[in-house]
Amino acid sequence: MVTKVKENERTHETCTKALIPVRDALDILSGKWKLPIILALQFGNKRFSELAKQVHGITDKMLSKELRELEMNELVKRTVYDTVPVVVEYSMTPYGETLEKVIEELQIWGAQHRKRIIRKGK
Amino acid sequence: MVTKVKENERTHETCTKALIPVRDALDILSGKWKLPIILALQFGNKRFSELAKQVHGITDKMLSKELRELEMNELVKRTVYDTVPVVVEYSMTPYGETLEKVIEELQIWGAQHRKRIIRKGK
């Protein structure tokens, strides 16, 4: 019994350790808008208004907020060109690009899952 | 200009196509409790009350609800043993195990991101 208790404790500990980084990653990717923005930027640098158009349904407020967060995490770079009127360009940072593999795995699994669900549905 | 418009349309379309499966995958993994439960089950089959203990902080209601959803997606299997009192065992399905790679990628990226943040913090 003592052994079993220790086993559970160890399991719990190990789970927690595994969980924290996964949470960290998901905190960055989850929410309604971060991924749409990232995907849009992976196709090339974009200005605020271009993103507002291409990320369908997003409001200015959300776009602004999400970009700020992505910038704080150094996934996205914000460049201000000193023109009149001002032009602001957003781009992925090299660090942001390291997300590619994670996103790809999500995409692969998700696509496969969708097929499965549809198959069952019929 | 026409070219540019077409380009944007294509980009938008491609983004949407890439986005849907990623969303599908995240819908399964996001939320506060699904991953903790999955990780716990990856260490072995567990009964309801064992999960309630090991998934720290979860309420019965949430555990029940999340398990039902995981079961509906065929990621988790629920087995009822006809004893008195009744025993219910939860386990990962083979399909559920296919999530391993995705979770691993999230974990790798998250761990690396955490290191980065901590380094900056100092």
Place this chain on the structure above:
DNA sequence: CGGTATCCCTGAGGATACTG
């Protein structure tokens, strides 16, 4: 033991209007 039923609260996100 393995859950439901209720009621409640917070915060993510939306709508709209405004600004340097």
Place this chain on the structure above:
DNA sequence: CAGTATCCTCAGGGATACCG
């Protein structure tokens, strides 16, 4: 153009009590 400011809604999740 590139955002802020304000106000509002709603669903995810918590607390507590109860049930076969």
